[in-house]
Amino acid sequence: xxxxxxxxxxxxxxxxxxxxxxxxxxxxxxxxxxxxxxxxxxxxxxxxxxxxxxxxxxxxxxxxxxxxxxxxxxxxxxxxxxxxxxxxxxxxxxxxxxxxxxxxxxxxxxxxxxxxxxxxxxxxxxxxxxxxxxxxxxxxxxxxxxxxxxxxxxxxxxxxxxxxxxxxxxxxxxxxxxxxxxxxxxxxxxxxxxxxxxxxxxxxxxxxxxxxxxxxxxxxxxxxxxxxxxxxxxxxxxxxxxxxxxxxxxxxxxxxxxxxxxxxxxxxxxxxxxxxxxxxxxxxxxxxxxxxxxxxxxxxxxxxxxxxxxxxxxxxxxxxxxxxxxxxxxxxxxxxxxxxxxxxxxxxxxxxxxxxxxxxxxxxxxxxxxxxxxxxxxxxxxxxxxxxxxxxxxxxxxxxxxxxxxxxxxxxxxxxxxxxxxxxxxxxxxxxxxxxxxxxxxxxxxxxxxxxxxxxxxxxxxxxxxxxxxxxxxxxxxxxxxxxxxxxxxxxxxxxxxxxxxxxxxxxxxxxxxxxxxxxxxxxxxxxxxxxxxxxxxxxxxxxxxxxxxxxxxxxxxxxxxxxxxxxxxxxxxxxxxxxxxxxxxxxxxxxxxxxxxxxxxxxxxxxxxxxxxxxxxxxxxxxxxxxxxxxxxxxxxxxxxxxxxxxxxxxxxxxxxxxxxxxxxxxxxxxxxxxxxxxxxxxxxxxxxxxxxxxx
Numbered sequence: 071x072x073x074x075x076x077x078x079x080x081x082x083x084x085x086x087x088x089x090x091x092x093x094x095x096x097x098x099x100x101x102x103x104x105x106x107x108x109x110x111x112x113x114x115x116x117x118x119x120x121x122x123x124x125x126x127x128x129x130x131x132x133x134x135x136x137x138x139x140x141x142x143x144x145x146x147x148x149x150x151x152x153x154x155x156x157x158x159x160x161x162x163x164x165x166x167x168x169x170x171x172x173x174x175x176x177x178x179x180x181x182x183x184x185x186x187x188x189x190x191x192x193x194x195x196x197x198x199x200x201x202x203x204x205x206x207x208x209x210x211x212x213x214x215x216x217x218x219x220x221x222x223x224x225x226x227x228x229x230x231x232x233x234x235x236x237x238x239x240x241x242x243x244x245x246x247x248x249x250x251x252x253x254x255x256x257x258x259x260x261x262x263x264x265x266x267x268x269x270x271x272x273x274x275x276x277x278x279x280x281x282x283x284x285x286x287x288x289x290x291x292x293x294x295x296x297x298x299x300x301x302x303x304x305x306x307x308x309x310x311x312x313x314x315x316x317x318x319x320x321x322x323x324x325x326x327x328x329x330x331x332x333x334x335x336x337x338x339x340x341x342x343x344x345x346x347x348x349x350x351x352x353x354x355x356x357x358x359x360x361x362x363x364x365x366x367x368x369x370x371x372x373x374x375x376x377x378x379x380x381x382x383x384x385x386x387x388x389x390x391x392x393x394x395x396x397x398x399x400x401x402x403x404x405x406x407x408x409x410x411x412x413x414x415x416x417x418x419x420x421x422x423x424x425x426x427x428x429x430x431x432x433x434x435x436x437x438x439x440x441x442x443x444x445x446x447x448x449x450x451x452x453x454x455x456x457x458x459x460x461x462x463x464x465x466x467x468x469x470x471x472x473x474x475x476x477x478x479x480x481x482x483x484x485x486x487x488x489x490x491x492x493x494x495x496x497x498x499x500x501x502x503x504x505x506x507x508x509x510x511x512x513x514x515x516x517x518x519x520x521x522x523x524x525x526x527x528x529x530x531x532x533x534x535x536x537x538x539x540x541x542x543x544x545x546x547x548x549x550x551x552x553x554x555x556x557x558x559x560x561x562x563x564x565x566x567x568x569x570x571x572x573x574x575x576x577x578x579x580x581x582x583x584x585x586x587x588x589x590x591x592x593x594x595x596x597x598x599x600x601x602x603x604x605x606x607x608x609x610x611x612x613x614x615x616x617x618x619x620x621x622x623x624x625x626x627x628x629x630x631x632x633x634x635x636x637x638x639x640x641x642x643x644x645x646x647x648x649x650x651x652x653x654x655x656x657x658x659x660x661x662x663x664x665x666x667x668x669x670x671x672x673x674x675x676x677x678x679x680x681x682x683x684x685x686x687x688x689x690x691x692x693x694x695x696x697x698x699x700x701x702x703x704x705x706x707x708x709x710x711x712x713x714x715x716x717x718x719x720x721x722x723x724x725x726x727x728x729x730x731x732x733x734x735x736x737x738x739x740x741x742x743x744x745x746x747x748x749x750x751x752x753x754x755x756x757x758x759x760x761x762x763x764x765x766x767x
Contacts, residue, residue: 096131103135111135115148130158137166142175160188165197173201177210184217192226199229203236211236215249225253231260238267256287262295269302277302278311293324297333304337312337325350332361339369344378360386360394368400376404393420395429402432406439409721409748412642414439428457434466441470444719444746444753461492468501474753475763477509484518494526496534503537507544508752510764515541536566543573548582564593571600575607576728583607598629602684609684617684636700636722640711647703649695656707664706668697671736679729696729701747705737717744725749735759 095114102111115132118124124132129152136145149155149163160183167176180198183190190198195218202211215233218224224233230253237246246267253260261284268277281299285291296319303312316334324330331350338347347369351362363386370379383401386393398421405414418436426432433456440448449470456463464487471480484502487494494502499522506515519538522528535558542551551570555562562570567590574583587604590597601624608616624630637646645654654660680692701722708718726734726749738745739759747754755762 095128099128099131099135103138106139108136108139108141111139126152126154126156126159130156130162133159134162134166137162137170140170142167142170142172157188157191157194160186161191161194161197164194168197168201168204171204173204176201177205177207180214189221190217190223192223192229195221195223195226196228196232199232199236203232203239206240208237208240208242211240224249227253227255227257227260231257231263234260235263235267238263239270241271243267243271243273256289258284258290258292258295261289262292262298265295265302266298269298269305272305274302274305278306278308291318291322293327293330296322296324297329300330300333300337304333304340307341309341309343312341328357328359328362332359332365335362335369336365339365339372342369342373344369344373344375358389358391360391360397363391364394364397364400367397371400371404371407374407376408376410379404393424395426395431398424398426398429399431399435402435402439406435406442409443409639409719410644411443411445411639411719414443427455430460430462434462437463437466437470441466441473442748444717444748446470446474446476446753459490459492461487461495461498464490464492465495465497465501468498468505472501472505472508472752474755475508477505477511477514480505480509481511481514494528496528496531499526499528499530500533500537503534503541507537507541508763510545512541512545512547532560532563533565535560536563536569539566540569543569546573546577548573548577548579552582562589564590564597567593568597568599568603571603572725575603575610578607578610580607580611580613595627596629598624598631601629602631605684606681609686610681614686617686632724634700634722634724636704636720638704638708638718638720640708645704645707647700647707649698649700649703654707656710659710660703660707663710664697664703667702667706667709667737667740670740671733674736674740676733676736679732681728696727696733699727699730701726701730702733702737705734705745709741709743714743717746719746720748722747722749725751726754731761735761 099111099114102108102114111132115124118128118132129148133145133148136142136148145163145166149159152159160179164176164179164183167173167179176198180190180194180201183194195214198214199211202208202214211233215224218229218233223229230249234246234249234253237243237249246264250256250260250264261280265277265280265284268274268280277299281295281302284295296315300312300315300319303315315337319325319330319334325334334350335347338344338350344366347366351358351366363382367379367382367386370376370382379401383393383397386397398417402414402417405411405417414436421427421432421436433452436452437449440446440452449467453459453463453467464483468480468483468487471477471483480502484494484498487498499518502518503515506512506518515538519530519534522530522534535554538554539551539562542548542554548570551573555566555570567586571583571586571590574580574586583604584607587600587607590600594600601620605617605620608614608620633648635646635648637644639645647654678689678693678696680689680696683692683695685692685695701720704720705718708720712718726747731754734745734747734754734756736759737743738756742758745756747756752763
């Protein structure tokens with residue numbers, strides 16, 4: 071008799087014919103487990119207890135049922151009531167705990183199993199290794215690995231794959247490779263573990279090479295392998311390889327699989343090929359999820375197509391797809407880049423609405439956004455509202471203070487961070503050294519630089535060395551900067567040479583500047599800033615033939631000077647101004663205020679610094695050119711458009727020139743207005759004739 075359902079009559083039958091129909095009972099229990107009918111499973115369990123017929127065989131199936139239904143309390147009770155749990159019992163409990171994300175319980179149960187003298191099988195080993203991987207207990211994983219070796223299960227496919235996956239997820243790629251190479255044969259799961267491990271550890275080239283080896287060995291390629299490989303390809307921005315992968319996807323018929331489609335969108339977005347990303351995304355928004363929308367939004371943000379990013383965010387909401395922390399992070403990053411404060415505030419409100427205010431990725435983005443919009447006090451407010459800030463939040467706050475030239479505050483934040491037992495990392499020291507550089511804290515900065523590896527275990531990289539070069543340069547200590555460069559274990563990067571070149575211009579050191587420009591152009595031959603700064607250095611020394619030579623070189627190699635422009639937000643609208651070519655409905659009013667400002671600041675003591683103009687023209691013409699720089703036009707417009715008590719926030723795509731920096735100090739004095747200028751390097755807060763940079767601009 072087959073038992074398809076149990077009523078009172080069936081229970082009576084069960085009591086009489088338990089042994090005979092145990093196979094039928096296990097079939098019913100398995101059905102309840104598969105269909106998650108825990109209520110019926112409870113009834114069956116109760117009847118077995120009442121009948122006194124619950125043997126180890128049936129108990130194991132009941133235990134498995136409770137695990138598959140997610141009721142771990144009942145699973146533990148069944149296990150504890152078993153007089154003699156066998157290997158199947160232990161394995162079922164360990165696997166069930168791991169599958170239900172109770173990883174520490176799975177590890178503890180595995181340890182109790184070994185202490186009880188039961189030898190684990192391959193399924194128990196696989197489950198406990200997965201648990202160790204999930205909680206990143208690599209030391210425990212190593213012990214399990216040793217036991218698997220002794221037991222002869224380390225070469226078993228599932229055990230080996232999970233061991234390789236565990237080591238790679240914990241950052242031990244050497245051990246992962248060793249396990250992988252020792253496996254007698256590999257399937258798509260083990261290959262995926264390795265490819266994913268390489269990607270997660272930032273070794274994207276090895277991930278692609280592993281995929282190539284996998285194809286050569288004719289291992290079946292599934293959607294998981296493809297999605298992981300596509301992500302690695304996107305990170306490398308390997309366009310040709312990406313197209314080849316797309317061909318494989320189409321050939322194997324995986325383009326309709328959601329995870330592969332999402333990976334394709336992500337790959338093209340990271341490559342900056344938004345046209346292809348949009349084509350893959352398609353017009354059927356209903357078939358897309360938060361991952362595909364977020365990848366596309368992030369791609370448009372990186373491509374600085376903010377309007378398109380906003381449009382897809384609106385479409386996402388219209389299709390009732392809830393944003394995640396990465397969606398908000400991308401959009402907030404866009405607001406930070408554009409200094410779009412009003413839109414940033416609106417997103418902050420949505421963050422609260424969708425309960426992401428405590429998410430580290432989101433609140434770190436908010437801290438950065440408010441800082442880049444000029445409101446570092448808002449950044450502090452967001453930070454102080456976090457219960458237990460982690461490293462990325464501390465780094466964001468450090469970055470805000472560093473950008474605003476608040477070096478002492480940057481140091482104080484670092485001290486708070488270390489006292490809170492949050493370990494500083496490479497990014498932390500980049501922000502800290504930048505803060506010291508922007509405030510002229512050379513000795514403090516050097517102390518932190520030399521203590522990085524010895525005290526904190528962080529090895530200085532090219533970015534940190536460049537910060538020290540910048541630190542010496544801003545302080546005018548060119549000889550020390552030169553000596554530091556010669557002692558470096560590698561050549562300075564573009565930022566390092568650019569910082570040194572800018573310092574040479576300020577200090578009027580032509581020979582050092584020429585050398586720095588030559589080194590910078592070797593790294594970035596298309597860098598227009600290097601040519602412009604070299605022109606300025608020659609112009610400052612009245613070496614006009616050299617200026618003409620550099621300009622001729624720029625023309626020959628088709629390098630064009632990046633035009634300077636500034637923008638200011640007034641009445642929720644962004645107004646953009648260029649130095650030469652600009653139009654505005656209030657142009658006459660702006661010109662009138664601009665001319666009035668010039669007379670006022672001259673009377674207050676302003677003396678134009680014509681060294682900023684690298685043209686061989688009379689000084690009066692140079693003064694007129696400086697007078698029409700974009701940031702001054704933007705300030706003049708703000709003065710006639712904004713209430714007198716409101717700070718003026720100007721954004722500029724290039725570094726503020728020396729003369730404009732001097733002029734704006736006088737403008738803040740004669741108008742009594744606070745003026746905040748964000749250039750491509752840092753913030754300047756001008757108040758009553760002084761600047762927050764203290765001359766280290």
